[in-house]
Amino acid sequence: MTAAAVTLCFLLRDGENGSEVLLGLKQTGFGKGKIVGIGGHVEPGESHAQAVVREVLEETGVVLRQEDLRDAGSVHFVFPSRPEWDMETSLFTARTWEGEPEPSDEILPGWFRVDTLPVDRMWQDADHWLPVVLEGRKVNVVVTMATDNESVASSRSLLGQAGRPLDSETADGGAGTKVPAPPSGVPRQR
Numbered sequence: 001m002t003a004a005a006v007t008l009c010f011l012l013r014d015g016e017n018g019s020e021v022l023l024g025l026k027q028t029g030f031g032k033g034k035i036v037g038i039g040g041h042v043e044p045g046e047s048h049a050q051a052v053v054r055e056v057l058e059e060t061g062v063v064l065r066q067e068d069l070r071d072a073g074s075v076h077f078v079f080p081s082r083p084e085w086d087m088e089t090s091l092f093t094a095r096t097w098e099g100e101p102e103p104s105d106e107i108l109p110g111w112f113r114v115d116t117l118p119v120d121r122m123w124q125d126a127d128h129w130l131p132v133v134l135e136g137r138k139v140n141v142v143v144t145m146a147t148d149n150e151s152v153a154s155s156r157s158l159l160g161q162a163g164r165p166l167d168s169e170t171a172d173g174g175a176g177t178k179v180p181a182p183p184s185g186v187p188r189q190r
């Protein structure tokens with residue numbers, strides 16, 4: 001089965017306490033209740049850049065220009081127990097856009113400090129690749145999920161980059177998701 005083509009864009013800004021990234025609480029569908037990157041499926045006939053500009057507009061109201069996108073590589077999510085969920089995800093960052101993020105039916109957007117990402121409320125693999133992307137580096141990672149479709153069975157960098165999480169095989173053993181208290185202002189939706 002071919003992995004679905006999806007795309008994510010991480011908007012970055014300078015906050016009072018350092019760099020901040022726009023993420024969002026997923027309010028519907030796949031990954032509901034998790035804090036996720038902004039993006040979605042690439043439609044037939046669209047480039048990945050066109051798709052991410054459209055998705056960011058649909059989900060947050062923010063207007064991006066393709067020329068302001070920075071290519072940050074890709075992550076292949078593999079769900080061996082649910083191959084129909086496999087996704088090949090192109091990643092972008094952006095530092096220039098128009099408008100302020102607004103909630104949509106799908107996403108409740110929010111700014112998070114890059115040095116304290118809400119990893120306990122994200123897909124468990126986020127910690128394996130997102131910090132690298134937000135540092136401005138490119139990734140090319142294959143993340144294989146465990147049979148619970150939540151834990152990470154392994155993650156492997158195809159770039160052979162240095163750095164512990166990306167070039168190490170992990171074996172989280174299918175443990176359940178940790179559910180700590182949510183940060184204030186963002187409702188828990190699990």
Ligand SMILES: Nc1[nH]c(=O)nc2c1ncn2[C@H]1C[C@H](O)[C@@H](COP(=O)(O)OP(=O)(O)OP(=O)(O)O)O1
Nearest residue numbers: 006007029030031039040041077087089123125126
């Ligand atoms: N293991 C994983 N870790 C992660 O961080 N994001 C993942 C992931 N598996 C899937 N995703 C993301 C990638 C993709 O943007 C999104 C797909 O969710 P959906 O099918 O709900 O897509 P969307 O509803 O956002 O797209 P559209 O339906 O096209 O609007 O989930």
